[in-house]
Amino acid sequence: MEEVFRFYLHSKTILFHKGLSLKQSTVDDPKSGYGLFVSPSKFSNEELDNETVQLLRIPKRCTFNINTLLTILGDENEFSSLEQFQRTGDKIKTTLREIMTYPKFSRFLTETNLLILYFMIFETIHDSYEIPGSIEYYLKNVLMSIEVESAVDSIENLAKDYGHYPQIFGLQEISGLFKDLFQEYLDASVIKHLYSAIISRCLEIPEKSDTGDYEFSVHSTLVPILDFANHENSQKNAYFDVDPSSNDVLLLLNTDTIRGKSSKPREVFISYMPTEDLLPMLNTYGFIPDFKESPQFWTISFDRGFLRDYIGLDLNADLRLFYKWLRINPVISLVKYEHDDQIRWFINDTTKELSSLLLPFIPPLDKAKNARWVYDSACHLTFTKMHCLVNPETNEHATLVAENYHSLIEEVELNGDDFIDLPPLAWSLHYKDAESGCLRQRHTDCEEATSILQHEQEQDTTKTKLRFVSFFRDFLKYRKARIAMPSSNSSIARLLFEQEKEIINDLAAAIDNKSTIFFSDLKTALSAEPNKFPPLRFHNEHTESNKNKDELVPYFKDPSSYNPDRFTDFFQDEMNQYAAFFRDG
Helix, strand or coil: CHHHHHHHHHHCCCEECCCEEEEECCCCCCCCCEEEEECHHHCCHHHHCCCEEEEEEECHHHCECHHHHHHHHCCHHHCCCHHHHHHHHHHHHHHHHHHHCCCCHHHHCCHHHHHHHHHHHHHHHCCCCCCCHHHHHHHHHHHCCCCCCCHHHHHHHHHHHHCCCHHHHHHHHHHHHHHHHHCCCCCHHHHHHHHHHHHHHCEEEEEECCCCCCCEEEEEEECCCHHHCEECHHHCCEEEEEECCCCEEEEEEEHHHCCCCCCCCEECEECCCCCEEHHHHHHHHCCCCCCCCCCEEEEEECCHHHHHHCCCCCCCCCHHHHHHHCCCCCEEEEEEEEECCEEEEEECCCCCCHHHHCHHHCCCCCCCCCCCEEECCCHHHHHHHHHHHHCHHHHHHHHHHHHHHHHHHHHHHHECCCCCCCCCCCEEEEEECCCCCCEEEEECCHHHHHHHCHHHHHHCHHHHHHHHHHHHHHHHHHHHHHCCCCCCCCHHHHHHHHHHHHHHHHHHHHHHCCCCCEHHHHCCCCCCCCCCCCCCCCCCCCECCCCCHHHHCCCCCCHHHCCHHHCCCCHHHHHHHCHHHHHHC
16 A cells, blocks of 8 residues: 555655655554554644644545546546547447446435445456546556455345344345446455445545535545545544645644644544444444443444234334334443443433334323323224215225235335324323323324323323333343344454444343443433444335234224224324325326
8 A cells, every 4th residue: 555655645646745655554454454654753833833734635636426427438538549438438328328227226226335336347448448547547557456344245144143233234236236336347255345345435525516616515525645534533633625725635744733742743533433333433444432431332233023923011022013004123232431430331222213213112191001102903994084084986986995005014014114104093092181181092193192292291101211221231131132243254343243242132131130221311411423324124025924913904894984083082193194195096
């Protein structure tokens, strides 16, 4: 990599500070490779009087994102002749047209994936077609030459134990996409290597718009030389930015980190992620940073099979169906935090999503132990009744309509999706009306249920959390019995196993010892927030087994015999609310 550093240094396109160099990183990880270093003695007093000093200026045209790639490929001067320019352009366009016919392509259409797609194409054609020099050099001497490992390298093994994590599941899907698209032209190892090399080096770089105002957009970008800087939040001494006048990318050093220090070279550290969310970091960069001072996060994704089979609640159907119908993400945030000189994991109950996850754990309504939630195993007849009322002309075909809804609901309940894209008419919420004090029941979505139960949740917080902790302890026991030390030599799989084992043992011991479990009980504020939760998993091609399914969905031949008032006091309101669905359907 020293040759790459010297190449860009001598190219005169990227501006280097004379005190910047490339050496083996000081990070205690064999995969850390090279890092950028500065020699404090090579900074002038005038520079040190400023808050920051520029270490790198990388012109926009030297970076690689979708916009700059298209600009380079569209510039005839980047090729040796007009013929080569047209020949390469035609080949890329033809290849892209073929790729876009792939059935699943649009599902994975992100800026990063498009960037990977272009470099995959470059790798397949560079022996037969001319590629602009800047692209070919970076592809050959950086992307294809670095040692890199990310989760995609062992995705088949990871998916066996962690496929219920949307991040792992999504990575498996994306990996399969690129394999399907390029397996005729590239070895599987090359596909995985190139994918890992790009995602591990991409940075989210802002870019000022051309409108003249102060609007910025952010692009997934490969930035030569800057991508040698390593991550370390606790030792961060530099950051990247853009010059709004040119959109050049800058690497700026905080001078207070070298002012008055010894002349010994110091490594330059930036932050890949301001919040250390460990699973995304492991997936993308192949490492888990050591805990230093700032909180670290982990988002547990509950096994869908465990949710389906769990019987510890007073529900007449399973948790999997509950979360699917109410479109609740079956994940929970954990935070690693130092408290009373102990570093351990807590349930992060400061997130707004937790109130949704806890909905099925709210205790029974009264001393009679009336269930809060009741599943209507014949909800297809509620759909039928609303459909026929909204579309009176279908009344004479009500039985056929019922058959269609029965089949549809059976399909969406058993597929692998984390959500059901239908009106939430399967679960009935029982609650006490805040104004009249009377008992009520209604079909509701997650947001409305949270609002209705807000007052009762405040009163029942302790009981609700206790019920959840009991469930969570069972889940930890279940996971501990399922995971095993990976048999492969993948360091990613080993790190993932060790991290989950640490979390399981830590939280299980805390629950068993009646120690503090919820972060809010520490009465302190978090100095950081977890990243946005992973999306709901979309896996409708997979069918989940359910041994109780025949009991859950009986079939009624006569829809007129069904009385929806058994499950809602607001049938007319609900029909009006969802009339558009039935009218369009």
